[in-house]
Amino acid sequence: MRTCLLLLAAALAAPGCEAEVASPDEETPDFEVARTQVELLPYRVRLARVAQVAGVAQDDPILTVLRESRLELGDHDYASGVRPDLRWSASRMGAWVKAILPVCDSEAMQARYPDLIDDPGALIAAAYGRDATEEDLTAIDQALEGASLDDAERRRAICLAILSSAEFVVR
Amino acid sequence: MRPLALSACAALLAACVGDKPPPDPAARSEEVRTYLSALAPILVSRTLSADEIALIEQKVADEGQIAVARQVLSGWLGEPALADAARELIQTRLSVSGSGIDGVNYELPGNLAAWTVVNGAPWSTLVTADFCVGDDLSMIECDSGAPYTAGLLTTRAYLKARASRFNLTRASTLLNVFACQRYPVPQEVEPSIAKERLRAMFQANTPEEQEDPAAADAFGNGFGCYNCHSQFAWHAQLFVQFDQDGLFRPDATGLQDPEGELGRSVGGLFASHLADPAEAASPASQMLGVPVADLGEAGRVLGESQVMTECMARNILEYGAGLEPGAKIAAELISEIAAELSPGQATFADLVLAVFGNQRVYQTLVEGIRHPAPPADEAAPAPGDGEQGSEEQS
Numbered sequence: 001m002r003t004c005l006l007l008l009a010a011a012l013a014a015p016g017c018e019a020e021v022a023s024p025d026e027e028t029p030d031f032e033v034a035r036t037q038v039e040l041l042p043y044r045v046r047l048a049r050v051a052q053v054a055g056v057a058q059d060d061p062i063l064t065v066l067r068e069s070r071l072e073l074g075d076h077d078y079a080s081g082v083r084p085d086l087r088w089s090a091s092r093m094g095a096w097v098k099a100i101l102p103v104c105d106s107e108a109m110q111a112r113y114p115d116l117i118d119d120p121g122a123l124i125a126a127a128y129g130r131d132a133t134e135e136d137l138t139a140i141d142q143a144l145e146g147a148s149l150d151d152a153e154r155r156r157a158i159c160l161a162i163l164s165s166a167e168f169v170v171r
Numbered sequence: 172m173r174p175l176a177l178s179a180c181a182a183l184l185a186a187c188v189g190d191k192p193p194p195d196p197a198a199r200s201e202e203v204r205t206y207l208s209a210l211a212p213i214l215v216s217r218t219l220s221a222d223e224i225a226l227i228e229q230k231v232a233d234e235g236q237i238a239v240a241r242q243v244l245s246g247w248l249g250e251p252a253l254a255d256a257a258r259e260l261i262q263t264r265l266s267v268s269g270s271g272i273d274g275v276n277y278e279l280p281g282n283l284a285a286w287t288v289v290n291g292a293p294w295s296t297l298v299t300a301d302f303c304v305g306d307d308l309s310m311i312e313c314d315s316g317a318p319y320t321a322g323l324l325t326t327r328a329y330l331k332a333r334a335s336r337f338n339l340t341r342a343s344t345l346l347n348v349f350a351c352q353r354y355p356v357p358q359e360v361e362p363s364i365a366k367e368r369l370r371a372m373f374q375a376n377t378p379e380e381q382e383d384p385a386a387a388d389a390f391g392n393g394f395g396c397y398n399c400h401s402q403f404a405w406h407a408q409l410f411v412q413f414d415q416d417g418l419f420r421p422d423a424t425g426l427q428d429p430e431g432e433l434g435r436s437v438g439g440l441f442a443s444h445l446a447d448p449a450e451a452a453s454p455a456s457q458m459l460g461v462p463v464a465d466l467g468e469a470g471r472v473l474g475e476s477q478v479m480t481e482c483m484a485r486n487i488l489e490y491g492a493g494l495e496p497g498a499k500i501a502a503e504l505i506s507e508i509a510a511e512l513s514p515g516q517a518t519f520a521d522l523v524l525a526v527f528g529n530q531r532v533y534q535t536l537v538e539g540i541r542h543p544a545p546p547a548d549e550a551a552p553a554p555g556d557g558e559q560g561s562e563e564q565s
Contacts, residue, residue, distance in 0.1 A: 028501075029535050029538065029539070029544075030500060030501040030504040030531050030532070030535045031488070031492070031494060031498060031499065031500040031501065031504070031535055031539075032498075032499070032539060032544040033492065033493065033494070033535075033536065033539025033540065033543050033544060034494075034495070034543060034544050034545070039493070041212050041213070042213070042259060044216065044255055044259060045212045045213065045216045048216035048217065048252060048255075049212070049216065049217060049218070052216075052217055076262065076263065076268055076269075077268060077269040078262070078266050078267055078268045078269055078277065078332065079267075079268065079269030079270060079271040079275075079277040079332075080269055080271075082269075083266070084263060127218075128218060129208065129211075129217075129218020129219045129220070129224075130218075130224075171212070171213075171493055
């Protein structure tokens with residue numbers, strides 16, 4: 001609406017409109033969303049989303065490592081002098097993969113996504129909140145191409161890839 | 172006026188009056204999805220549901236983008252995860268959380284925030300509650316032992332984490348987080364205390380005026396002391412009866428410990444700004460220009476104020492949109508959002524809906540997601556972002 005009014009003001013100021021309206025200044029946004037480095041979602045959000053995808057409560061044993069690693073994964077505890085750290089660093093990626101490994105290997109995930117190897121679409125939909133695209137599926141195929149993996153390893157690799165993807169963990 | 176120009180103007184006017192959105196329904200739906208997908212993880216810890224996506228796709232064409240966005244947002248307001256967002260917002264703004272080895276429960280401020288959301292209480296409860304909230308979200312007695320309460324401001328967590336000489340950090344955090352102000356505050360927000368009521372060191376505004384050698388040597392250089400401390404004095408005085416461990420001490424005098432560090436009183440208490448010993452010992456002060464008997468009354472004045480309502484809207488916008496605390500936000504936008512809210516009565520849910528259901532917020536955030544601005548050269552200072560125990564100086 002504001003943009004629209006500015007356009008209207010500009011149109012009225014142009015030759016052909018009788019009203020004399022000063023040219024509007026260049027529009028300044030109400031606030032700016034800065035382009036910064038990749039920033040993780042808060043830890044509490046990532047924990048909640050993993051639990052949702054697995055269909056378990058946040059205190060479920062398959063999330064034990066994820067909970068116990070919370071400070072390593074960027075959560076805050078000011079009383080212990082730890083501030084939130086939402087950088088997606090190499091060490092944090094490693095800690096994240098380690099923490100979600102028990103989730104990917106869990107019976108809950110096997111039961112919820114029984115066809116994960118042949119059809120990762122259900123997990124993608126649950127994780128991303130949208131349908132899987134050809135691009136998603138191609139990326140997974142390309143990542144696993146040439147790898148000599150048995151079914152359990154392939155399943156785990158697909159799960160880790162989706163739950164470690166930027167779309168899942170990054171704001 | 173030529174007919175062609177007139178028709179062009181009329182078309183534009185019609186578009187403006189009707190707030191006509193982009194013509195392509197799919198693009199309009201996609202825009203709403205983009206907007207809400209950016210907010211959902213932070214506010215309700217999830218992605219958009221299939222039902223929400225269907226609702227967006229079905230209704231945007233007829234009802235418009237902002238109306239549908241508000242419908243989806245309204246559906247989030249009863250979700251338990253919203254309380255987690257409120258907890259995190261308060262914890263990160265105050266830099267207070269966790270369970271210390273010192274026996275203080277630093278979760279109490281966050282617990283109160285979560286309780287306030289779960290129970291649909293006004294968000295101003297944060298500074299007005301006469302109770303505290305345990306880790307199981309049950310009401311408990313507060314831990315400072317004070318006969319007056321001001322929500323999280325009278326928890327030991329806040330008081331101990333923000334303890335510092337002259338009570339400056341407690342005061343500045345209060346002002347930053349709940350009024351979105353920094354010293355010196357505009358006079359219309361907080362009129363200064365009269366110079367003669369202050370200790371000599373705080374009356375100076377130039378080095379030449381600085382007559383207190385203790386201040387000149389150890390504390391202030393004299394530049395602008397009065398400008399800030401004439402307002403600091405009001406808010407710091409509210410904390411004069413709380414010691415460095417966050418415990419209420421009725422025997423507090425507010426007097427400088429002659430043997431101690433500048434700004435410290437005896438027995439782990441902090442010195443007052445005020446010259447008169449009777450005034451220095453009293454928790455009576457002023458909040459936003461209103462005389463108050465103690466911190467409890469100050470919390471109620473603050474909680475009922477337009478200043479806090481606007482500040483809470485700003486905090487929620489910053490938090491939800493991922494802006495730096497203290498980011499530059501158009502003041503008119505904050506006023507526009509706050510106009511939808513009742514000071515003292517607005518809940519966290521009301522604030523979320525008013526902020527993220529606002530047309531200008533919608534447009535600016537969508538534009539920002541599509542075309543993010545380059546990072547600012549200098550990050551804005553973050554309210555309440557100091558290290559625990561850090562001190563403000565003149």
